[in-house]
Amino acid sequence: MTRPRIVEVKRRLDGSESRxxxxxxxxxxxxxxxxxxxLDRPWPVAGVALRGGIRTYAHFWRGRPFNVYHWVDGDxxxxxxxxxxxxxxxxxxxxxxxDYAVDVLATPDGVTRVLDEEELGPETPDAIREIVDAARxxxxxxxxxxxxxxxxETRRLRAAGD
Numbered sequence: 001m002t003r004p005r006i007v008e009v010k011r012r013l014d015g016s017e018s019r020x021x022x023x024x025x026x027x028x029x030x031x032x033x034x035x036x037x038x039l040d041r042p043w044p045v046a047g048v049a050l051r052g053g054i055r056t057y058a059h060f061w062r063g064r065p066f067n068v069y070h071w072v073d074g075d076x077x078x079x080x081x082x083x084x085x086x087x088x089x090x091x092x093x094x095x096x097x098x099d100y101a102v103d104v105l106a107t108p109d110g111v112t113r114v115l116d117e118e119e120l121g122p123e124t125p126d127a128i129r130e131i132v133d134a135a136r137x138x139x140x141x142x143x144x145x146x147x148x149x150x151x152x153e154t155r156r157l158r159a160a161g162d
Contacts, residue, residue, distance in 0.1 A: 006035050008058060009096040011088075013124065022058070022095075025157045033060045033090045034157060046105050046115050048079055057154045060087050060095055065135040066104075067097060070150050072158075080106045080147050084135040102132050104139045106147060112140070 006024040011017050022035035035058045043050040050071060057070040065086060071078040082104040089096035101119035106112045114136060120129060139146065 004092070006033070006092075007094055008035055008037065009089075009094060011096065011098045013099070013101060013128070025057070026153075027090065027092065029091055031062055031090065033095050034058065034153060035060075035095060045079075045081065046103075046113060048105070048107065050078065054078060057150075057157070058095075059150055059153065060090060060097065062087050062090060065131050066139060068146070068150050070154050072154065077108050077151065079108070080150060082106070082139050082146075084132050084139075086131070100128055100132050100135075102136060104136065104143075106143055112143060114140075 004024040004027075006022050006027070008020040008022050009017060010020070020037050022037045024033070025036050026032070026034040037056040037058060039050055039052050039054045039056065041052045043054075048071075051073070053073075055072045057072060059068045059070065061067070066082045066084050067087065069081040069083065071081065083097075083099055084102045084104070085098045085100040087095070087097045101116050103115040104112065105115055120132065
């Protein structure tokens with residue numbers, strides 16, 4: 001079965017963009033999406049060595065100030081990478097979000113790290129700083145529940161034929 005393709009568009013605060021060609025696993029237009037991106041090369045992230053072939057299940061929600069990349073190697077979770085930002089569009093063929101630079105990385109060994117806070121410069125609007133602060137606090141406070149939710153959804157999609 002061939003799944004629809006969907007482009008993840010990541011916009012940064014400096015105006016730059018990255019685009020990733022993904023498989024659409026779930027799309028509820030305007031509400032949430034889960035897309036699959038398979039790493040085509042090694043990709044080191046904050047001390048985690050992601051090898052080529054690792055599957056990234058990217059979970060997006062319209063009403064949350066973050067998305068989550070669930071990295072899976074075979075049947076093993078490598079990590080959960082929470083990108084703080086806003087989802088701007090969830091539509092057939094496109095997921096568009098704005099990255100607010102700060103991330104939270106949680107690995108299965110119980111280590112959780114907040115990353116890239118230094119990327120928010122003095123020019124960053126107070127409204128974005130407030131979103132980042134609230135999102136970071138929510139992710140850290142609700143981490144076990146959020147990880148459980150993402151793991152459950154990923155497992156469900158994998159069992160359905162991914």
